[in-house]
Amino acid sequence: MTNELKGKVNYSVNGNIAILEVDNPPVNPLSSGVRAGLAEFIEKANSDDSIKGIILTGAGRSFIAGADISEFGKSFDGPDLNSTLRDIEFSNKPVIAAINGTALGGGLETALVCNYRMGTNKAIVGLPEVNLGLLPGAGGTQRLPRLVGPSQALKMMLSGAPLSAEKALTSGILDAISGNSLIEDAIEFLQDKIELSEHPKVRDKNEKVLEARGSENVLTEAKALAAKTRRGQFAPGQIIACVEAAINEDDFDAGLKKESEYFLECLMNPQREAMIHIFFGERAASKISDIPKDTPLMSINSAGIVGSGTMGGGIAMNLANAGIPVLVLDQDEKNLERGMGVIEKNYQMMVDRGRMSQEQKEKVFGLITPTLSYEDLAKVDIVVEAVYENLELKQEIFKTLDSVTNNNTILASNTSGLDIDALASVTNRPGKVVGTHFFSPANVMRLLEVVRGKDSSDETMATVMSLGKKIGKAAVVSLNAPGFIGNRMLAGYTYQANMLLLEGALPSQVDNALESFGMSMGPFRMMDLVGLDLGWRARKLANLETPLVNKISAELCERDRFGQKNSKGFYNYSEGSRAPNPAPENEEIYKEVSEKNNIQRREISDQEIIDRCILGLVNEGAKILEEGVAQRSGDMDIVYINGYGFPIWRGGPMFYANQLGLEEVIKKMNVFSELDKEFWKPAPLLQKLADQSATFGEAPAVNERAELLSFEQANMGGV
Numbered sequence: 215m216t217n218e219l220k221g222k223v224n225y226s227v228n229g230n231i232a233i234l235e236v237d238n239p240p241v242n243p244l245s246s247g248v249r250a251g252l253a254e255f256i257e258k259a260n261s262d263d264s265i266k267g268i269i270l271t272g273a274g275r276s277f278i279a280g281a282d283i284s285e286f287g288k289s290f291d292g293p294d295l296n297s298t299l300r301d302i303e304f305s306n307k308p309v310i311a312a313i314n315g316t317a318l319g320g321g322l323e324t325a326l327v328c329n330y331r332m333g334t335n336k337a338i339v340g341l342p343e344v345n346l347g348l349l350p351g352a353g354g355t356q357r358l359p360r361l362v363g364p365s366q367a368l369k370m371m372l373s374g375a376p377l378s379a380e381k382a383l384t385s386g387i388l389d390a391i392s393g394n395s396l397i398e399d400a401i402e403f404l405q406d407k408i409e410l411s412e413h414p415k416v417r418d419k420n421e422k423v424l425e426a427r428g429s430e431n432v433l434t435e436a437k438a439l440a441a442k443t444r445r446g447q448f449a450p451g452q453i454i455a456c457v458e459a460a461i462n463e464d465d466f467d468a469g470l471k472k473e474s475e476y477f478l479e480c481l482m483n484p485q486r487e488a489m490i491h492i493f494f495g496e497r498a499a500s501k502i503s504d505i506p507k508d509t510p511l512m513s514i515n516s517a518g519i520v521g522s523g524t525m526g527g528g529i530a531m532n533l534a535n536a537g538i539p540v541l542v543l544d545q546d547e548k549n550l551e552r553g554m555g556v557i558e559k560n561y562q563m564m565v566d567r568g569r570m571s572q573e574q575k576e577k578v579f580g581l582i583t584p585t586l587s588y589e590d591l592a593k594v595d596i597v598v599e600a601v602y603e604n605l606e607l608k609q610e611i612f613k614t615l616d617s618v619t620n621n622n623t624i625l626a627s628n629t630s631g632l633d634i635d636a637l638a639s640v641t642n643r644p645g646k647v648v649g650t651h652f653f654s655p656a657n658v659m660r661l662l663e664v665v666r667g668k669d670s671s672d673e674t675m676a677t678v679m680s681l682g683k684k685i686g687k688a689a690v691v692s693l694n695a696p697g698f699i700g701n702r703m704l705a706g707y708t709y710q711a712n713m714l715l716l717e718g719a720l721p722s723q724v725d726n727a728l729e730s731f732g733m734s735m736g737p738f739r740m741m742d743l744v745g746l747d748l749g750w751r752a753r754k755l756a757n758l759e760t761p762l763v764n765k766i767s768a769e770l771c772e773r774d775r776f777g778q779k780n781s782k783g784f785y786n787y788s789e790g791s792r793a794p795n796p797a798p799e800n801e802e803i804y805k806e807v808s809e810k811n812n813i814q815r816r817e818i819s820d821q822e823i824i825d826r827c828i829l830g831l832v833n834e835g836a837k838i839l840e841e842g843v844a845q846r847s848g849d850m851d852i853v854y855i856n857g858y859g860f861p862i863w864r865g866g867p868m869f870y871a872n873q874l875g876l877e878e879v880i881k882k883m884n885v886f887s888e889l890d891k892e893f894w895k896p897a898p899l900l901q902k903l904a905d906q907s908a909t910f911g912e913a914p915a916v917n918e919r920a921e922l923l924s925f926e927q928a929n930m931g932g933v
């Protein structure tokens with residue numbers, strides 16, 4: 215094998231069995247050297263008369279975690295995967311995959327060309343390619359349906375979710391689970407089979423695909439699943455077309471050929487690049503560039519939550535689900551009881567929907583303990599405060615927490631937008647104070663903005679980022695600046711939506727345009743959900759004038775239209791339903807308000823709606839980047855995809871702008887600046903990058919950053 219090839223395969227012999235061990239740390243992807251090594255050693259074992267069977271396994275904790283993503287879209291060295299897999303499939307001697315850990319994507323496809331499959335009880339198998347905008351292109355779409363049936367294969371490939379060893383055994387992917395030493399058990403298994411004149415090949419198992427032939431049910435069901443869970447994505451349709459070929463083609467190789475064609479189409483599709491950007495972007499976001507990798511982490515074995523409302527309850531569930539015991543404190547018995555009741559109801563709903571067993575529910579709910587006494591929080595490792603959004607109240611609570619908890623406890627606030635430094639300043643441990651901005655519902659939404667105060671210590675930041683990972687969040691660091699990352703960007707987006715309404719568009723047109731762009735919910739549906747009255751009431755209390763942009767929503771509030779909460783806002787809602795119905799009675803109001811403010815309503819194209827709302831995000835994103843509030847442009851993409859319903863297949867707003875070309879972005883903004891010069895002034899960083907025909911990348915170095923906005927300068931609401 216040549217040296218330039220990446221990864222290798224170790225060859226050893228145990229009696230009459232050859233053992234091929236994939237060795238490409240840390241997770242054994244199928245890099246060039248692995249493919250070459252497998253081909254070479256299958257050949258070697260086949261040409262050695264003393265060898266009667268072959269074991270294929272992985273070094274370390276993975277079997278084979280998948281293809282080598284770094285090779286995608288590039289020319290690569292060594293044999294291609296399909297030819298290596300063919301060598302294994304047509305080996306003269308029986309091959310067993312001894313699955314010692316994760317067998318994902320190309321890893322499972324490798325196992326599927328073996329005659330037999332055995333796993334440890336820690337084995338995990340799956341075909342997650344769809345998450346990268348791809349399909350399993352090394353025979354997975356043809357072989358998995360033959361093994362588990364097309365319906366289950368489609369569910370696995372469309373969700374990308376892996377199966378545990380136990381489920382893999384019952385579904386027929388594994389032939390056996392090893393109870394002791396995997397290699398010893400695999401040898402014993404092979405010895406039993408050596409004498410057989412023929413060994414099973416998945417490609418020949420046609421029974422399950424033939425059963426599905428002639429009926430459209432399986433495919434119709436899969437299309438419905440894809441439409442529901444992967445709206446706008448290209449790969450799912452391709453996966454379904456591959457399985458259709460597996461069902462209908464008589465010749466296995468004809469199905470394989472179709473799979474290759476459909477795979478190539480996915481590879482060339484821009485969605486693939488966008489989704490791989492997000493895959494790597496999420497990993498990049500978890501790193502804090504100026505904090506040393508070896509920063510010691512505090513262990514978080516217990517937590518406290520103050521405030522058991524919407525957010526506190528969700529955060530408590532999140533921690534308990536990860537096995538962390540949580541004490542939940544509220545201001546009085548009544549609120550605490552209500553909060554605990556909601557948590558229990560949410561868990562019960564999961565049981566009723568089959569997402570969790572009764573036993574699991576009891577276990578996790580049992581980890582959540584209500585309390586009214588701060589003394590009980592004395593020994594927890596972290597407290598997350600989630601009371602009403604009021605600085606004085608939060609400062610009071612931080613003072614109390616500072617005095618009752620031990621000095622090491624991290625004090626976190628779930629504030630949507632208050633100054634974390636103002637909270638840190640009332641404590642004697644500013645290094646241990648941090649923002650943890652969860653999104654609603656906190657037990658479901660993946661985004662967690664970790665807000666770094668000026669004094670938050672490296673250890674605190676690293677610990678909270680690691681906790682974020684443990685509880686399954688996409689954690690992104692934001693500097694402590696108004697609106698943090700997400701809500702600050704959102705402000706420009708909703709501003710444009712409201713202006714479009716004043717200029718002549720209707721809420722349904724704006725929502726439909728943005729939803730067909732891929733946003734999971736249009737801005738007016740979102741405003742109805744959050745409540746139109748929050749800003750209106752706040753302005754009334756403070757005796758502030760209504761800015762032009764809010765004139766329509768204020769007028770709706772004057773007429774008792776607050777949004778979903780009272781079944782009428784921009785839309786009408788029928789009792790108990792969240793489905794928006796048109797509200798033609800509002801149209802007169804829109805016209806009146808436009809007229810009163812001397813705005814000539816006009817026909818507005820869907821493209822203008824999309825451009826104005828999305829480029830509003832992008833320009834604000836550029837400012838956030840040049841101030842260093844976000845560490846990198848990819849972090850903003852992670853924020854928007856996981857917290858604000860931006861379509862993953864577009865790679866997030868900043869990636870979208872890169873793909874559009876920043877010069878094009880500026881060109882469009884220049885056209886809009888005729889409507890609003892101030893808003894559409896390009897951020898200096900955006901202008902600079904466009905002038906250099908460059909793209910958004912890392913944030914500028916600290917000494918080149920633009921000045922941060924202060925909390926006093928900005929008046930930013932948010933969710």
Ligand SMILES: NC(=O)c1ccc[n+]([C@@H]2O[C@H](COP(=O)([O-])OP(=O)(O)OC[C@H]3O[C@@H](n4cnc5c(N)ncnc54)[C@H](O)[C@@H]3O)[C@@H](O)[C@H]2O)c1
Nearest residue numbers: 521522523524525544545549600601602603629630654933
């Ligand atoms: N709701 C959202 O969508 C959302 C999203 C992100 C962040 N946030 C932020 O999270 C925080 C909580 O918001 P929420 O929506 O959960 O509010 P909520 O009104 O649902 O719950 C607040 C809870 O805090 C309790 N509380 C009030 N004063 C207290 C005190 N002195 N001691 C102990 N408990 C007290 C209340 O009894 C209530 O249970 C706010 O800072 C909010 O800005 C909210």
